[in-house]
Structures are given as structure tokens and as C-alpha cells.
Amino acid sequence: MAAPLRLGLAGLGTVGIGVVKIVQNHAGLIAARAGRPVVITAVSARDKSKARDADLSAYGWEADPVALAQRADVDVFIEVMGGHDGPAKAATEAAIAAGKDVVTANKALLAHHGQALAEAAEAAGRVIRFEAAVAGGIPVIKALTEGLAGNGMRRVMGVMNGTCNYILTRMQSAGLPYAEVFEEARQLGYLEADPNLDVGGIDAGHKLSLLAAIAFGTRVSFDAVELEGIGAISIDDIRHAADMGFRIKLLGVAQMTGRGLEQRMTPCLVPADSPLGQLQGGTNMVVLEGDSVGQIVLRGAGAGMGPTASAVMGDVIDLARGIRLPTFGQPATTLASPVAARVATAAPWYLRMTLLDKPGALAKIATALGDAGISIDRMRQYGHEGAHAPVLIVTHKATGADVDDAIARFASTGVLVGDPVAIRIEEV
Amino acid sequence: MAAPLRLGLAGLGTVGIGVVKIVQNHAGLIAARAGRPVVITAVSARDKSKARDADLSAYGWEADPVALAQRADVDVFIEVMGGHDGPAKAATEAAIAAGKDVVTANKALLAHHGQALAEAAEAAGRVIRFEAAVAGGIPVIKALTEGLAGNGMRRVMGVMNGTCNYILTRMQSAGLPYAEVFEEARQLGYLEADPNLDVGGIDAGHKLSLLAAIAFGTRVSFDAVELEGIGAISIDDIRHAADMGFRIKLLGVAQMTGRGLEQRMTPCLVPADSPLGQLQGGTNMVVLEGDSVGQIVLRGAGAGMGPTASAVMGDVIDLARGIRLPTFGQPATTLASPVAARVATAAPWYLRMTLLDKPGALAKIATALGDAGISIDRMRQYGHEGAHAPVLIVTHKATGADVDDAIARFASTGVLVGDPVAIRIEEV
Missing domain, CATH: 3.30.360.10 (Dihydrodipicolinate Reductase; domain 2)
Incomplete structure (x- = not known):
């Protein structure tokens, strides 16, 4: 069997301890599937003395996650500390610079620095994996x-x-x-x-x-x-x-x-x-x-210990098996710079408002919608609450700008009590 | 960019044509993601002259899928012909023997010959992938x-x-x-x-x-x-x-x-x-x-053209990216020979039967259940249909053997009309 894959684990909160438990409890299963053992060589966290629900005595300890990331006996640096700057970023950068692959659960880090980290990793022939960063245990x-x-x-x-x-x-x-x-x-x-x-x-x-x-x-x-x-x-x-x-x-x-x-x-x-x-x-x-x-x-x-640790270990076992992909599925340098759509796709909208109980109030609202280019799919008027009549409207497709326009027109009708509510209906 | 991955496609039914369409319509996208082009070099089907909804003129033609599997200009043999014996099996074996990787949608073939095929592939350093064989487009x-x-x-x-x-x-x-x-x-x-x-x-x-x-x-x-x-x-x-x-x-x-x-x-x-x-x-x-x-x-x-072809292409792109795993996730020679459980896990059961409209009929059924060691969770007796009373029972957990025992006891009560129905309730 091939040499063990050696993990350095930074972060001993819920997710980190979950990773320790899987590595310890499923050593045989993982080795069978990965074709090689997966072992933890060293760990890092803020407080060494804190009581934790796992036996860490066999692992090396590093107070500084950067030092952990640079250890010669670590192949994969696991970052489950969190935070989009500070130690998580410094340690991830250090791991890549030291020639380690990285598995992270840190969505904030990648949302802010993913492009730079992916480019650095790919230039160094290293891999960043982040299954645990999105939707917990779902692969x-x-x-x-x-x-x-x-x-x-x-x-x-x-x-x-x-x-x-x-x-x-x-x-x-x-x-x-x-x-x-x-x-x-x-x-x-x-x-x-x-x-x-x-x-x-x-x-x-x-x-x-x-x-x-x-x-x-x-x-x-x-x-x-x-x-x-x-x-x-x-x-x-x-x-x-x-x-x-x-x-x-x-x-x-x-x-x-x-x-x-x-x-x-x-x-x-x-x-x-x-x-x-x-x-x-x-x-x-x-x-x-x-x-x-x-x-x-x-x-x-x-979220939770088991599901998030499952996702971390899926990535680790991929690396143990030699599965290596660019961070975002294609080389980071080939990713396009997206133009952000300034106007969201048109959709039906849910509108809720309270009208004064005056003759013609609803007609004024309907007219304002029509003037904004929005047609009504369904409408429901509820029994009066005192002098006020709550009204629900589901529109046909409209842009957010048209809805804003309609709401501005509502204000000038003089029949509205308070502010109307508008929520997009996503067609799924 | 690396050399193209060359496909030999055996089977030009719905799924095969779906694969052709993806390869043709998404050449750029696939090359960007796979890091290399993916091309079809030759195809095979029973009837060359049949009208098909795709332009196949650029591809070589083999009347015999075995010949296709052996072509020197094919890296991956795609088997979407179907059938668990005959040409599909012969061609898959030929592909492995000729040093090709295999992507198949053929669940019957693998259910019957998966162990032998996986061992042959792994001995030859080849890979068999079958995402399309299970649950269509779902990965x-x-x-x-x-x-x-x-x-x-x-x-x-x-x-x-x-x-x-x-x-x-x-x-x-x-x-x-x-x-x-x-x-x-x-x-x-x-x-x-x-x-x-x-x-x-x-x-x-x-x-x-x-x-x-x-x-x-x-x-x-x-x-x-x-x-x-x-x-x-x-x-x-x-x-x-x-x-x-x-x-x-x-x-x-x-x-x-x-x-x-x-x-x-x-x-x-x-x-x-x-x-x-x-x-x-x-x-x-x-x-x-x-x-x-x-x-x-x-x-x-x-099922369907698009979803099944999507699964085939997921496997193909994995191979283009160098992702290589044993067929069943661990080497075929290390798979255990399972002992089949002779008795299924206990579960609640749904029982439906029709009783003669006689005093004490229901009590006899309840007694028979009790004698078989089965307790009742819920029971519902419907209005009489002529002289017959339909009865529904949801039991507490029981084994299939206990349910069979109860049904045998029902027969000797003399109150049953026709055969009772028993369906397991799976706890999900």
C-alpha cells in the first residue's frame, strides 16, 4: 500500500473534532477506499489546554497555524478555523507556498480571496478543495x-x-x-x-x-x-x-x-x-x-460536526486517491471576469399592502400597477381590519425596477397605509 | 493544451445521439473544463443507414463494436448499446483487453458481470465508469x-x-x-x-x-x-x-x-x-x-437523452482530467463476498383484507396477529360492501416471516374473503 497521506489540522472546533473522529474511527475503511492510509500528524488551535472530545495525544501541536502549514510531515493542510482574513488566510497562503494541498471549510476566505488563492495554488501545482464550505455534507x-x-x-x-x-x-x-x-x-x-x-x-x-x-x-x-x-x-x-x-x-x-x-x-x-x-x-x-x-x-x-467533517474527508480522500482539479473546475487564470447583470431577470412578484377603506382605493392601485407596466395575475382582498383593508397581489412577470416604479406610484395615490411589501417569486 | 481524449461510441440510440450532441455543441466548454479537447473518432451501431438526428459524417464507422473497441485511435470506449450479454459484453471485454478505458450506461451488464469486468480492467490498469447506469442524470x-x-x-x-x-x-x-x-x-x-x-x-x-x-x-x-x-x-x-x-x-x-x-x-x-x-x-x-x-x-x-448523456459525459470528462478510480471505489479484488441476509429487517406493515360480516370476525384476525407476535399500531374498518367489510391494519415492527405466519393463521379463521395484501412500510 502506498505511503500515508499526512494531514495537518488547523482548527479544533466542532468541525475539526469531527475530522479527528472520522480519521480515528474509520482508518481501515478510508485506507481501503483511498488505497493508502490517511493520518493526522499535527494539529493547531488557539488554546491547547481546552477540553476536547477526542484524544489528540498522538499528534504534534503547533500554536501557530502558519507553522503547522509549513511542517515537513504534512501533505495536506486542513483549514477549519474560519475568518476571511487573519490566521486562516495567512496559514492557507503559507501552506500553498510550502507546497501543500489545502482542504478548507472557509467560504468567507474563498469568497474574498478565492481567485488569488486559486492562482497561487495552481502556479505551485497545488490544489485547494472546499466541499465543506458550501451546503455542509451535501457533495x-x-x-x-x-x-x-x-x-x-x-x-x-x-x-x-x-x-x-x-x-x-x-x-x-x-x-x-x-x-x-x-x-x-x-x-x-x-x-x-x-x-x-x-x-x-x-x-x-x-x-x-x-x-x-x-x-x-x-x-x-x-x-x-x-x-x-x-x-x-x-x-x-x-x-x-x-x-x-x-x-x-x-x-x-x-x-x-x-x-x-x-x-x-x-x-x-x-x-x-x-x-x-x-x-x-x-x-x-x-x-x-x-x-x-x-x-x-x-x-x-x-452544518454540524458530522456532515461538515464528511465533506472535509471527501476532499481528503480525493487527494489521497490522486484526484486533482483546479479550485473552480478550470484553471483560475482562464476564468472570465464576469459582467454583473444590473437588472435581475423579470419574475412574478408578491405585493402586500394595506389600503384605506375608501371607494376606488383598489382601482387606484390597479391603475398605478398598469401605469408601471405590470399586470395582475391574482389579487386577494381580506376582511377589513378596522378601517384598513389588507390586499395581496401576485403580478405577472415584472422587473424589480418596474416594481419600484409601481411602489413609487402607489405613494401618490393617497390610499396606502404604511409601506407596501414586495417579494420576488422565483419560478422553480 | 494536452492531446485530445478520443472516444469510440458504440450505440447510436437516444443516449448515443445525446452524447454526440454534447460533444459537438460543448466542445469549447468541455476543453476548458477538462484541460484538453474531447473528440469522437468512430462510432458503431447495428444499422448504418438509419436516419439519426446528428451529423456523424466526420466519424469513422465500425459495423462491429468489438472492432470499434480495438481501434488504435480510441482511448475511451463508450458502451450505450445495452444488453447484459452478447455484443455489449464482448465489446467491453475487447476494449479492456485492448487497453481502453470504458464508460458504460449498462446496468444489466455490470449487475451480472461487474466483478469479472472490474477485475479485468484493474489488472490491465484500466477504468470502468458507469454513472449513467444508475438514476440517469443524477451523479x-x-x-x-x-x-x-x-x-x-x-x-x-x-x-x-x-x-x-x-x-x-x-x-x-x-x-x-x-x-x-x-x-x-x-x-x-x-x-x-x-x-x-x-x-x-x-x-x-x-x-x-x-x-x-x-x-x-x-x-x-x-x-x-x-x-x-x-x-x-x-x-x-x-x-x-x-x-x-x-x-x-x-x-x-x-x-x-x-x-x-x-x-x-x-x-x-x-x-x-x-x-x-x-x-x-x-x-x-x-x-x-x-x-x-x-x-x-x-x-x-x-432517463432520457439529455440526462443520461450528461452522466456519460461526466465520466468522460473525469477520464480526460485524469480522475481514475476502481470501478466500485476500491480494488475489485478487495471487495468482500457478501453474506445475504435471509431475513429482512423488521418493519411496520400495511395489511389489507376483506372480512365476512360475522360477529367476532375482527377479533379473530386480531388474535391471529397476536399469536404471530405482531402488535397493531392502527386499524381502520371501512363501511360494509354488501356482506364484506374491508379492514386496514398498520402493524408495529414485524419481520416478513412473522407476517407470513400471521397470514397463514388468518386463513384458518374462516372469516377472510380472498387473499390479504401485505406491504412493508419503509421508515425513511
Whole structure:
């Protein structure tokens, strides 16, 4: 049997300990599959004395992850520390410079520095793998980069932040407002230290930008992702959307259009009976649409010790088997610089507003929509709440600009109470 | 750029022409991703003069697929002819002997001869790939062999024959009996020339046996798959199962138990609100359960020109990129000879029977179940049809042997009209 593949593991949080457990518990299975043993030679974390649920006594210790990355007895540097700058970046760069392959779970690092890191790795003949960075245990990077490599990709979509999906589905099932479920999620430990990474859509936006780079052969352009979090989603909208046959999801969509690359991570309505609509709790789902394969849907745990460590180990075993690919599926220097689409593809929209109970109020709204070039697919007016009449409208396809125009026109009708809500309906 | 990868394509049916279209339409995309061009040098089919929806004039022609497999200007032999013996087998063996890699969509060939072919290929340093043989466009072989390689696999399940799922879901939605929908499917061209390959569960059983080999590191043992088709499923059972919150699926299940390897391809009830239960029409779904990753669900088109050709090209591009693995994920000579579990894992069962309208009839059935060691979870008695009372029972967990025992006891009660129906409920 060939020489062992030697791992240096930086980060001993949940994911790092999960990797240790797999390497220790499945040594025989992994060696059979990889054709060679996979061993950990050394580890690194901030606090050596911290109690951890694994026996690390056989491994070397490095206080500095850069020193770990440079060790002569390490073939693959595993980065599961997190953070898009600082030690994670320095250690990854050091690993590449020292001739190591890198396996990382760090979506933020790659969303911000993926192009430079990929170019450096490929110039050095090294490989960066990041299955664990996107959708946890779901092997979506592999499916997209390899399994669907014969397809011109049309669209990539996903619910890729389990915390947001937990909050939205819990709001619906328990009938609780956002603030209350947000607090629940915080107490359950579901939120990042900076919760805006989750509920602001940033974490999921990082992941989308990585999928888009592979799907469309373009440089990672996280800055061009249209980001909108879930903080403004009200229980009213969740209920009304359900009445109309929809669910609200924080949905990422990337597609190449005639106007350029469109990348959005925003709340969207999807049909309640679609796979995306049926997704409950912290589970992730990615939808890959190719010109030959049609629609492939992948579903699984998006986070947690086991699933994320499974993804790390999938990459490690690929390296042990000699599977080596460019980071984003083709050489980084051949990736195109994408033109960001300034206008998103037209879509139906869900509009909710409250009207004064005046004769002709609804007609004024309908006229304003028509003047903005938007036609109405369905409309529902609810029983009056005091003097106010809530109204739901599902439009035919319209651009976001047309919807903004319509909302501006609503303001001048004088029949609106408060601000209208507009949420895109993604056709899945 | 490296030298082109040269394909010899045997079989110019739907899948073969799909491969030609991708190679022709996506030459640039494929070269960018693979790092080298992928070209077809020669093709083979039974009838050269047949009209086909692709321009084949630039390719060499071989009337004999064996001659194609041996051509010096072919690196990869693509076998999309079908049939588990005869030309497909001869040509695949010839390709390996001539030092070619093989990409095949032929589940029957591998289910019957996979071990011998894999050993021959690996002895010759060649690779056999078969993503297209299982679940069409879904990259499930790759997900299982590579993406989840760090997992001890617990269970693999799947709805992998689109024709059967079409028939079962159409029976339910249209309220039509099996024979009528079977005839519809035949007229739509959904059935194999020998329809028993589909509705008898053989085709899906072939696929299951290949997944089991990878998941559990065992030799393909199709002969040990418990096979039961959908021909005996009545519209009554579909309706009653729906009343109890279930759907009937032709479900494949493979799991390693303390009693050996269990492989079943049989009609099962699954919860209506589970991903498997929600699967409509010809779509395929595979569920992979690993000890770290938990449950991964993959869904997509299981057949058709585009999806199947997408899977073939995923394998081809892997080979162009230098990705080379043993056929079943570890060397064929290291695969264990599985002991087949003689008794399937205990499960809840759905029982339907018709009772004579006599006092004490139901008590006799309940007593017979108890005597067989089976307890009742739920029971439903329907309004009398003439003198007969239909009864549905959902049991607690029981083995198939216990259910057989109970059914034998039912016969001696003297209260049964006709034969009872027993269908396993798979816990998904």
C-alpha cells in the first residue's frame, strides 16, 4: 500500500473534532477506499489546554497555524478555523507556498480571496478543495464541478443557510414573530457571533458566489451578489404567502443572462409544493440546472460536526486517491471576469399592502400597477381590519425596477397605509 | 493544451445521439473544463443507414463494436448499446483487453458481470465508469464513491425506475387501475421491450446491486436482491395507503445488518410527506445515509437523452482530467463476498383484507396477529360492501416471516374473503 497521506489540522472546533473522529474511527475503511492510509500528524488551535472530545495525544501541536502549514510531515493542510482574513488566510497562503494541498471549510476566505488563492495554488501545482464550505455534507461542489461537467449550466439555486431556514419555517409553524424566533435561535447556538452573517444573507451569499464561479467559469465575485437578509420578513407575509400557495425562503440564485451574471441572495417566494418550498428547519437544498441534465436537486444537512467533517474527508480522500482539479473546475487564470447583470431577470412578484377603506382605493392601485407596466395575475382582498383593508397581489412577470416604479406610484395615490411589501417569486 | 481524449461510441440510440450532441455543441466548454479537447473518432451501431438526428459524417464507422473497441485511435470506449450479454459484453471485454478505458450506461451488464469486468480492467490498469447506469442524470455514483467516502454507509435507498414511478403516481392521480396505466405507459414508449425489466423490478434491482457494492465494499450480488414488481399493486391499495398517510413506491433498499447484506427492490409504503413520498412521475430519487453525513437526498431525471448523456459525459470528462478510480471505489479484488441476509429487517406493515360480516370476525384476525407476535399500531374498518367489510391494519415492527405466519393463521379463521395484501412500510 502506498505511503500515508499526512494531514495537518488547523482548527479544533466542532468541525475539526469531527475530522479527528472520522480519521480515528474509520482508518481501515478510508485506507481501503483511498488505497493508502490517511493520518493526522499535527494539529493547531488557539488554546491547547481546552477540553476536547477526542484524544489528540498522538499528534504534534503547533500554536501557530502558519507553522503547522509549513511542517515537513504534512501533505495536506486542513483549514477549519474560519475568518476571511487573519490566521486562516495567512496559514492557507503559507501552506500553498510550502507546497501543500489545502482542504478548507472557509467560504468567507474563498469568497474574498478565492481567485488569488486559486492562482497561487495552481502556479505551485497545488490544489485547494472546499466541499465543506458550501451546503455542509451535501457533495454539491463535486456534483457541479465533475458530475455535471458536460452541461452548460443554466441556473444554480439554493437554500444554503440553515439558520435562516430554521427561523423562517419556525415562524410559520409556531406563528411567532421574527424577533422572538431570532432570540430562540440565538439561545440554541444556531447563530454566528455576528448574526448578520446568517440573517443578513452574507454567509449564504459567500456560498452562492463560489457555486456561480464553477457553474459559469467566472471569477468569484461576491461583491456583485445582491444581498438582502430576512430581518424584514414579517409573520404576516409568511401567512399570506402560505394562503397563496407559497413559502418564503432565503434563496440564492445565480444565472448567466444576456445582460451578464446575475447573483442574488434574497428572500423569495417559492411554490409550497416544490422541493424548495417543502424544505423544513436547518436542512439545506441546492438546485442545479444544466442544459442536458435538466434539474438536479440535492438535499442534506448544511452544518454540524458530522456532515461538515464528511465533506472535509471527501476532499481528503480525493487527494489521497490522486484526484486533482483546479479550485473552480478550470484553471483560475482562464476564468472570465464576469459582467454583473444590473437588472435581475423579470419574475412574478408578491405585493402586500394595506389600503384605506375608501371607494376606488383598489382601482387606484390597479391603475398605478398598469401605469408601471405590470399586470395582475391574482389579487386577494381580506376582511377589513378596522378601517384598513389588507390586499395581496401576485403580478405577472415584472422587473424589480418596474416594481419600484409601481411602489413609487402607489405613494401618490393617497390610499396606502404604511409601506407596501414586495417579494420576488422565483419560478422553480 | 494536452492531446485530445478520443472516444469510440458504440450505440447510436437516444443516449448515443445525446452524447454526440454534447460533444459537438460543448466542445469549447468541455476543453476548458477538462484541460484538453474531447473528440469522437468512430462510432458503431447495428444499422448504418438509419436516419439519426446528428451529423456523424466526420466519424469513422465500425459495423462491429468489438472492432470499434480495438481501434488504435480510441482511448475511451463508450458502451450505450445495452444488453447484459452478447455484443455489449464482448465489446467491453475487447476494449479492456485492448487497453481502453470504458464508460458504460449498462446496468444489466455490470449487475451480472461487474466483478469479472472490474477485475479485468484493474489488472490491465484500466477504468470502468458507469454513472449513467444508475438514476440517469443524477451523479449518485460519484456522490457515493467519492463525496461520501469518509462515511460508513448505513443504508442506500432509491426510486430508480421512472416507468414504475410513473405508473404508480398516475394510478393514484387518475384513479386508474394498473392494467390501464401499464398500457398507457407502453403506448408512450416508457416500457422496455421486455416490460418485466421495468415493472418486475429487474432494472431497478440491477441499479441497487451496483450501489450496494460501492456502499458496503462487497462484490455485486444481484442474484441476492429480493425482487418484487408492481404488477400486483391495486388501485385499492394506492387509495387506502393514501388514506393512512402513505404512498406506494417501488423502493430499493440496501443495508448491511448483523445478519448480512440486505438488498430489496419491492413495493413499499413511505410517508406521503417524505421526499420519497412526494416524488411524482418519472423522476428518480436516491437517498444515501452515512454515519457522519446523515441523510443525503438526490433527485433528478432518471432517463432520457439529455440526462443520461450528461452522466456519460461526466465520466468522460473525469477520464480526460485524469480522475481514475476502481470501478466500485476500491480494488475489485478487495471487495468482500457478501453474506445475504435471509431475513429482512423488521418493519411496520400495511395489511389489507376483506372480512365476512360475522360477529367476532375482527377479533379473530386480531388474535391471529397476536399469536404471530405482531402488535397493531392502527386499524381502520371501512363501511360494509354488501356482506364484506374491508379492514386496514398498520402493524408495529414485524419481520416478513412473522407476517407470513400471521397470514397463514388468518386463513384458518374462516372469516377472510380472498387473499390479504401485505406491504412493508419503509421508515425513511
